[in-house]
Amino acid sequence: MNILKFDSESAWVDCVASLWRDRLRQNPRLRICLPSGHTPIKIFEAMARSVANGWVSYREAEIFALDDYGGLVPDDLGRCRNMLRRYLIDQSDLPKERFHWIDTAAPDLDRVCREYDVLIETGGGFDLTLLGIGLNGHLGLNEPGSVLDAPTRRVEMHESTVKASAGYLTHSNLPTWGIGVGLKHLLDSKEVWLLANGAKKAEIIQRTLKGAISNEVPASLMRRHSNASLFVDQDAGALL
Numbered sequence: 001m002n003i004l005k006f007d008s009e010s011a012w013v014d015c016v017a018s019l020w021r022d023r024l025r026q027n028p029r030l031r032i033c034l035p036s037g038h039t040p041i042k043i044f045e046a047m048a049r050s051v052a053n054g055w056v057s058y059r060e061a062e063i064f065a066l067d068d069y070g071g072l073v074p075d076d077l078g079r080c081r082n083m084l085r086r087y088l089i090d091q092s093d094l095p096k097e098r099f100h101w102i103d104t105a106a107p108d109l110d111r112v113c114r115e116y117d118v119l120i121e122t123g124g125g126f127d128l129t130l131l132g133i134g135l136n137g138h139l140g141l142n143e144p145g146s147v148l149d150a151p152t153r154r155v156e157m158h159e160s161t162v163k164a165s166a167g168y169l170t171h172s173n174l175p176t177w178g179i180g181v182g183l184k185h186l187l188d189s190k191e192v193w194l195l196a197n198g199a200k201k202a203e204i205i206q207r208t209l210k211g212a213i214s215n216e217v218p219a220s221l222m223r224r225h226s227n228a229s230l231f232v233d234q235d236a237g238a239l240l
């Protein structure tokens with residue numbers, strides 16, 4: 001895994017955004033899997049500005065939401081779909097039908113999961129996957145203990161993940177489950193960027209890189225990926 005450590009959060013944002021623009025220029029049809037959460041917000045904003053400035057276009061790209069919570073109303077701002085829309089999709093020129101998201105309110109969730117996997121697979125998987133890292137090392141909704149060939153599926157969230165969701169919501173009706181892309185498609189992605197900023201991520205970043213490679217810390221599995229990079233700012237990388 002490539003490790004890229006930056007002196008400041010703004011340098012971290014600028015580098016990821018610059019590389020992302022490069023990837024889009026090299027392959028305008030880039031298929032990208034994106035997380036929500038606090039980690040990528042400034043990067044998404046930089047990418048939205050890149051479109052406004054005419055530096056890149058998403059017209060031919062495809063974006064897949066990494067996961068979504070269940071049990072929240074469709075327009076809840078804390079849902080992955082809505083965070084991606086707010087910070088990136090709605091500010092970009094991505095055609096509506098090229099934004100794929102997980103409908104956790106559908107009556108047949110098994111079908112939603114199967115169809116999402118087919119959609120990912122028929123296009124040849126992801127070219128680029130961006131991932132935040134949970135305090136317990138989770139990747140999206142791949143909680144500790146997730147199997148390596150996990151498909152898109154319904155997941156009961158671990159307690160720390162339920163607690164963390166409060167940070168994205170404006171109410172106290174915390175989700176306890178969600179649907180997320182499984183480790184299989186994340187590990188199969190042609191390129192993976194793990195992103196972490198802020199001091200509270202320092203310990204899990206240390207475990208991710210220096211601890212055992214194990215599905216007990218799903219982020220550590222990316223050390224075996226042939227084209228994965230970890231981008232940390234000074235605070236998140238403080239224990240490396």
Ligand code: PGA
Pocket residue numbers: 036037038039040132133134135138139140164
């Ligand atoms: P965060 O969440 O980006 O809000 O820190 C990351 C995660 O839990 O996957």
